Amino acid sequence: MTKHPMHRSLRLAGLALVAGAGLSAATAQAQDKGTVHLAYVEWSDAVASTNVMRAVLEQAGYEVELTSLSAAAMWQSVATGDADAMTTAWLPTTHEDYYKRLKDQIVDLGPNLDGTRLGLVVPAYSEMETIGDINEHAEAIDGKITGIDPGAGLMSLTEEVVEAYDLDVDLQSGSGATMTASLQNAVGNEEEIVVTGWTPHWKFARWDLKYLEDPKNVYGGAEQIHTMVRQGLEEDMPEAYAILDAFEWTPEQMGQVQLLNQQEDSDPYENAKQWVEEHPDVVQEWLPEE
Template identity: 75%
Template sequence: MTQQPLNRRIRAASLALIAGAGLTAGTAQAQDKGTVELAYVEWSSEVASTNVVRAVLEQAGYEVDITSLSAAAMWQAVSTGDADAIVAAWLPTTHADYLERVGDKVVDLGPNLNGTKLGLVVPAYTDVDSIAELDANADTFDGTITGIDPGAGLMSLTEKVVEQYDFEEMDLQSGSGATMTAALDSAIKNEQDIVVTAWTPHWMFARWDLKYLEDPKDVYGGAEQIHTITRQGLEEEMPEAYAILDAFEWTPEQMGEVMLMNQSGDAEPYENAKQWVEENQDVVQEWLPAES
């Protein structure tokens, strides 16, 4: 997956058309419309969605640069205009702090995916069923909750879990999405118990038999949505790109298809996204303006 530095290299639109190129649906427009800068956080769900949006914007005739950042830096980038958009805003809970800080500097286009969930997950064979049972069974899990990157909103919520459930024996260990799933893979192969920070949609639920622990204190809250956020001024400067971003909406099942492609093969996420876009033009055409 190509990642390039963020910049404001919005190219002037070219008036020349490539000879013989048509503007029919399903083909990239020949006009050079400029560069759209997308930022994202390195979660498997956001890798999938950002690359799909990249492929769709390219189909509409845009150049697209994507940049992986921490969650805080991602929000900062779109608020300052260093990024044009993100399709990776988990609201209203996970990224609530970031939205509170920069909400007056960005445009919220609403959800592009409904039906997300956050929480602590264990293998289905684990006897523990509730977060409230964890501390009493700390030895079962080596006293560790295996987490992801420390800047993630999910980690902040899990720190609150540790506090509100008065854990004395369980500690939260930070890492990354990759190290978390690697630890989960190793534990399941060895039929060991493990508890990890997790979210839906994620390919792990298609690969392994897992269960969310009950959260009687409701620290993680209910289902969330993933929103599309743009910088101010994008609608006026790049109205077609803005319209595509505004129209982009898909299901956890559709996202799961792309995530599984990313995990099960050797192709880069960008190549998988292009393949998914090509094979799902009926969906993609709903995101594109009529003239595209």
């Protein structure tokens, strides 16, 4: 199979640098192996898993570049080969539309995490118990559900929830950061708030929260987070492909990285490297046998 032109030019540039500048053997090895391009969305789970994969792939001798995109652009970048992989495909429900449209252009390596959940989240002290209770408390929540970025599958599902339950509130888009900031402010003042939520997410470790019951099951059951790679990656970079294929961890392990990322002035990449160093047995399961 013809190698991706981006990677071919990167490898040639790397070889020229090695020959001309006398770089270290370790750097030369990394450039010989090439650069792995990972696409992700600025969601806490995606930031955690993508940076952990970056640290592991670099440990294996690859250079790694990360690109932050919207959810739709992330899927498209892997389908077109502009990115090599992503580790944050939520299936079968959240990213169902993207998967149906692009499944013939990408390679699904299967789940890297089990035990996810989507829904509407409120503080544990809230009087609301089910999604149907929202209309009775519309004034207390300023007539809105606080959401995340408009391209997220969770937002599309929540639009369906608003219609299915005939909710007299608006779904407000924003980002994961603005959602958690609003949640923090509301909890600090013991006010009512409804936010779009998912597990795994660090907010459940930070605050006492609960999901509103979804008797109509619009959000569906538990999901999995899959790793997707571009076509041809297995032939171009078999070792990187094998590492991405073997990548699998638990919500608890992801939560450890997510919490590190919430520390003031913390660096997600440095936190990922720290986690990788502290969990050699887990990481060894992802690496090909010598």
